[in-house]
Amino acid sequence: MAGRNGASDQRGRLASDPFDYRIAKDGAVIVSRGGRPVTTVGGRDAGRLAAALQRADDLTTQHLLARITGNYKRGNERG
Numbered sequence: 001m002a003g004r005n006g007a008s009d010q011r012g013r014l015a016s017d018p019f020d021y022r023i024a025k026d027g028a029v030i031v032s033r034g035g036r037p038v039t040t041v042g043g044r045d046a047g048r049l050a051a052a053l054q055r056a057d058d059l060t061t062q063h064l065l066a067r068i069t070g071n072y073k074r075g076n077e078r079g
Helices: 042-056 058-069
Strands: 019-022 029-033 037-042
Touching: 019 037, 019 058, 029 042, 029 058, 037 042, 037 058, 042 058
Parallel strands: none
Antiparallel strands: 019 029, 029 037
């Protein structure tokens, strides 16, 4: 099923191995998966991401975090 942004998680990876995030005191967004930090977003981008995450449902949150980490398939790759 597609989310609001038209993207889907056809392989179920976002549900079986979801991303987590936390917002640091300095406003940076720390994205992790499987308990390990994947990336840290700082500055203006962190503010925009944090605002988008607050408005998002669970599936959209997972898509946003996957995109920011670069772990986002566009549907045309095999594997």
